[in-house]
Amino acid sequence: MVFIMPASVIAKIYGFLALLFFLSSINAVRATTFDIPSAHISKIGNGHVLNATINYPLTPRVIEALDNGIPIIFFQEFKLLDITPLLGEYWQWEETLWQTKIRYELRYHALAQQYILQDLATGKESHFPSLEGTLHALGKVQNFTLPPEHLVNTNDLTFLLRSGIDLYALPTPMRPGAIISSKWHLTSPWTPAQWH
Amino acid sequence: MALDFIKRFSSGTAPYFSLAALLLPLAYLLSAATQDSSRFNDLFLIIFGLGIATLLLLMAILSRSLFRLYRDFKSNQAGSRLTVRLVSLFVLLILVSTTVVYSFSMHFLHRGINSWFDVKVEQALNDSLELSRSAFGIRMRTLLRQTRMMAGLLNELPQQDVNHNLRELSKLSGAIELSLWTMDGQLITSSMENTVIFIPSRPSETIFHQLETQDAYISLDPEQDNLQLRAAVLLPPKQGILQTRFLQVIFPVNDRLSELGKTVQEAYTDYKELSYLRKPLISVFTLTLSLIVLLTILTSIWFAIWISRRIVEPLQALAAGTQSVASGNYDTQLDVSGHDEIGFLVRSFNQMTQRLTSSRNATEQSHRLLEQQTNYLTTVLGSLSSGVITIDNRLFLRTANIASSKILHINLQQRLESTVDRLASQAPHLLIFTQLIEQKIAQGESWQQQIELQKKKSMQTLMCRGTPLPNNNGWVIIFDDVTTLLQAQRNAAWGEVARRLAHEIKNPLTPIQLSAERLQHKYLPMLPADQSSTLTKLTNTIVQQVEAMKNMVNDFSDYARNPGLQLKIQPIGKLISEVLALYQSNTSHQFILLKSPQDISLNIDSVRFRQILHNLLKNAIEASEDAHLAVDIIVSYQAVTQDNIPWLEISITDHGPGIPANMENKLFEPYASNKTKGTGLGLAIVQKIVEEHGGHVWAENLTPSGASIIIRLPLEGAIP
Numbered sequence A: 001m002v003f004i005m006p007a008s009v010i011a012k013i014y015g016f017l018a019l020l021f022f023l024s025s026i027n028a029v030r031a032t033t034f035d036i037p038s039a040h041i042s043k044i045g046n047g048h049v050l051n052a053t054i055n056y057p058l059t060p061r062v063i064e065a066l067d068n069g070i071p072i073i074f075f076q077e078f079k080l081l082d083i084t085p086l087l088g089e090y091w092q093w094e095e096t097l098w099q100t101k102i103r104y105e106l107r108y109h110a111l112a113q114q115y116i117l118q119d120l121a122t123g124k125e126s127h128f129p130s131l132e133g134t135l136h137a138l139g140k141v142q143n144f145t146l147p148p149e150h151l152v153n154t155n156d157l158t159f160l161l162r163s164g165i166d167l168y169a170l171p172t173p174m175r176p177g178a179i180i181s182s183k184w185h186l187t188s189p190w191t192p193a194q195w196h
Numbered sequence B: 001m002a003l004d005f006i007k008r009f010s011s012g013t014a015p016y017f018s019l020a021a022l023l024l025p026l027a028y029l030l031s032a033a034t035q036d037s038s039r040f041n042d043l044f045l046i047i048f049g050l051g052i053a054t055l056l057l058l059m060a061i062l063s064r065s066l067f068r069l070y071r072d073f074k075s076n077q078a079g080s081r082l083t084v085r086l087v088s089l090f091v092l093l094i095l096v097s098t099t100v101v102y103s104f105s106m107h108f109l110h111r112g113i114n115s116w117f118d119v120k121v122e123q124a125l126n127d128s129l130e131l132s133r134s135a136f137g138i139r140m141r142t143l144l145r146q147t148r149m150m151a152g153l154l155n156e157l158p159q160q161d162v163n164h165n166l167r168e169l170s171k172l173s174g175a176i177e178l179s180l181w182t183m184d185g186q187l188i189t190s191s192m193e194n195t196v197i198f199i200p201s202r203p204s205e206t207i208f209h210q211l212e213t214q215d216a217y218i219s220l221d222p223e224q225d226n227l228q229l230r231a232a233v234l235l236p237p238k239q240g241i242l243q244t245r246f247l248q249v250i251f252p253v254n255d256r257l258s259e260l261g262k263t264v265q266e267a268y269t270d271y272k273e274l275s276y277l278r279k280p281l282i283s284v285f286t287l288t289l290s291l292i293v294l295l296t297i298l299t300s301i302w303f304a305i306w307i308s309r310r311i312v313e314p315l316q317a318l319a320a321g322t323q324s325v326a327s328g329n330y331d332t333q334l335d336v337s338g339h340d341e342i343g344f345l346v347r348s349f350n351q352m353t354q355r356l357t358s359s360r361n362a363t364e365q366s367h368r369l370l371e372q373q374t375n376y377l378t379t380v381l382g383s384l385s386s387g388v389i390t391i392d393n394r395l396f397l398r399t400a401n402i403a404s405s406k407i408l409h410i411n412l413q414q415r416l417e418s419t420v421d422r423l424a425s426q427a428p429h430l431l432i433f434t435q436l437i438e439q440k441i442a443q444g445e446s447w448q449q450q451i452e453l454q455k456k457k458s459m460q461t462l463m464c465r466g467t468p469l470p471n472n473n474g475w476v477i478i479f480d481d482v483t484t485l486l487q488a489q490r491n492a493a494w495g496e497v498a499r500r501l502a503h504e505i506k507n508p509l510t511p512i513q514l515s516a517e518r519l520q521h522k523y524l525p526m527l528p529a530d531q532s533s534t535l536t537k538l539t540n541t542i543v544q545q546v547e548a549m550k551n552m553v554n555d556f557s558d559y560a561r562n563p564g565l566q567l568k569i570q571p572i573g574k575l576i577s578e579v580l581a582l583y584q585s586n587t588s589h590q591f592i593l594l595k596s597p598q599d600i601s602l603n604i605d606s607v608r609f610r611q612i613l614h615n616l617l618k619n620a621i622e623a624s625e626d627a628h629l630a631v632d633i634i635v636s637y638q639a640v641t642q643d644n645i646p647w648l649e650i651s652i653t654d655h656g657p658g659i660p661a662n663m664e665n666k667l668f669e670p671y672a673s674n675k676t677k678g679t680g681l682g683l684a685i686v687q688k689i690v691e692e693h694g695g696h697v698w699a700e701n702l703t704p705s706g707a708s709i710i711i712r713l714p715l716e717g718a719i720p
Helices: A007-027 A060-067 A131-138 A174-180 B002-010 B014-035 B037-074 B080-114 B119-156 B159-173 B205-213 B255-276 B278-326 B341-383 B402-408 B420-426 B428-443 B483-523 B529-560 B572-583 B606-626 B661-666 B682-692
Strands: A035-044 A047-055 A072-087 A091-109 A114-119 A125-128 A140-145 A157-165 B177-182 B187-192 B216-223 B226-234 B245-252 B387-391 B397-400 B447-454 B459-468 B475-481 B567-571 B590-594 B601-605 B632-642 B645-654 B696-701 B707-714
Touching (some): A047 A157, A114 B216, A131 A140, A131 B205, A174 B278, B080 B278, B119 B255, B205 B216, B226 B255, B278 B341, B341 B402, B402 B475, B475 B483, B529 B682, B682 B696, B682 B707
Antiparallel strands (some): A035 A047, A047 A140, A114 A125, B177 B187, B387 B397
């Protein structure tokens, strides 16, 4: 369901909430975030594939929203960097060679009592009777093919990935609260993948 | 430099333009972000920055306005109190109205949003969901049994017939898809209702997991727009087949049922979502409302200050204008703003100042005219030889011209605003004058009278005229010193008498003298001796008397003679010495000449001057001799200065009996002599000659005895 609100009202809300967010983000104590315990890039034939595991420890606030029919958008972001150190590790020249973002929608189907995970790019859906199973499936990145044109020489290349919840995709009334709440800020840090 | 920039930026209209410049893009960006929420991610920082800047700027503008108001109020500037009062009133109104609106809005907001949710509706939705689940549950159980039967049947069949029978079972059961899988996830065989699709849908990991512990799995799967039922049943172990197998069957759901289920699902989800979003929604609306109220209050306060200043500004200008007028600046003009009552007031003020300016100019013009007239009058009065004074009805001296001071020998300019009584007490010789004024003013009519004032050494005759001023404002009194005029008139009269006497008497004297001499010459021989002596005596008497009359007539002639001075620069000391030398033959007479330290020469007629000295010396000698006193005469001369005019002062002093009291005032008048001999013209001639030389002469009695005749002749030779 989409809430339609007057633009002026939204404008005022965001103006004020942006200030609150700014203030809260200064001292916000970070809660547990998603994490990527393993990420490996393997060479298969002429190409490279990524296999990674991502843990999604959802907070009760997120689970509550999910159980109440709010669709949650997860994103997985990947980027390939060419890093040239200029002054050791303190000052590096980073050139982004390639990056992409995959978005998944997770929602609960009350009648079927199943969680539905949908790849928003392809529209492909998967059903899971439990949330754990859904998150497990979501966190399993298998044989993600990397662009071969950038991987002729993998020296000095760094592959980073991260995953999180797209807060701006939440329903409008929830968005301000989510933006200023640490319980919704679960995005993992950029994690480098190991080259094999 | 940075400080200058901040000052320049914070003054004038720059902050308001900046606020507008911030608000416009902010409104646009927010509108854009709201229309398409995905754009908000990109615009977030810009909107955030602009929002903060706008709020800060608004607060800064408000703070500046409040600070200015406070500063004006503290410094007690004109209009600041009214501004504060207006602002307070506006703010109070704003706060009251906003608070009321805010409270009601909050109340309606909470009630409005909460009213969307109804317990009965929620229960009905829950029940409908439960009902749907139950309906699908029955169907699912039936299908699961059906699947078990199909699995049992397939398990009984030999391996090679499984595929064929699978197709048959698919047709019989109405399933969309039948597939036989190993627990390793390998497809053994399948049958699809849709012949276009060859690959069956792979069982999910959940199915594998569940079949590891249980023998069957059934679920309702939402597939795209439809619902499907997925059942999986383990095939019992069979000899010769090592791998565990399971049959997955996907049954379609009746279209109508699917649609109903979908409707229930959507309604339930929407309601649940809405119910869940109730609190954030109320919070957001509350925040929005609060923010709007805050912005409204801030803007309204600022606007209240601005409008109050706008209202008070003309009043301030009026107050400043009034103060300016009060301090004498009558040509103050204010800018007329608007056509309202204040504009009317400002226009009236401008008209008033214009009229005041006109009146002041007219007054100044009148004043200047009056000053000119006064100056003119003062100049005229100052140049008059007559004394003019004005006195008010209380006998206070108001004005006096210069001539009046000279005539009365008292500085009247320093004694203005004094009463005439006070004048008399300060100058006793004016007593007659002041008494005359008091007496005549009491009568209240114009008057004219001649009075004589006692000067130090002589009498002064004044001709006084008094006229009342218009409107009973006092009196103007005009007086002239007619002493000299009267003296001249007298002298002229005496001169005329002398001239006629000389003319009338001198003519018969010579025939009388000749006749007497002829009588003596002719008849003396003819008379006897005793009578001849008588004749001789008589004729001699006639001749002597005629001679005496001739002398007298000559004196008259001298007195009456027209002035014909032979002026020449003469050393005075030498002249006096020469005249004194003629008198020093008589040793019983003593003459002392006190010479001036410096030699003085004067432009005089030496013959007349000698006559002056002769007459005075003769007078002095006769005065002493008549009183049988020793002749002891001191003659002195010196230069003196009076009223910045240099004079030659010659004094001839004797030690005789002095001038009798009855003679003091008329000593220099003709025939004013108490001597038995002489014509009485000596001193009159002296005065006449001295006056012909532009000088004057007077006499003083000395103490204890003696008298002094003093002559003053102008040293600069300005002989009138």
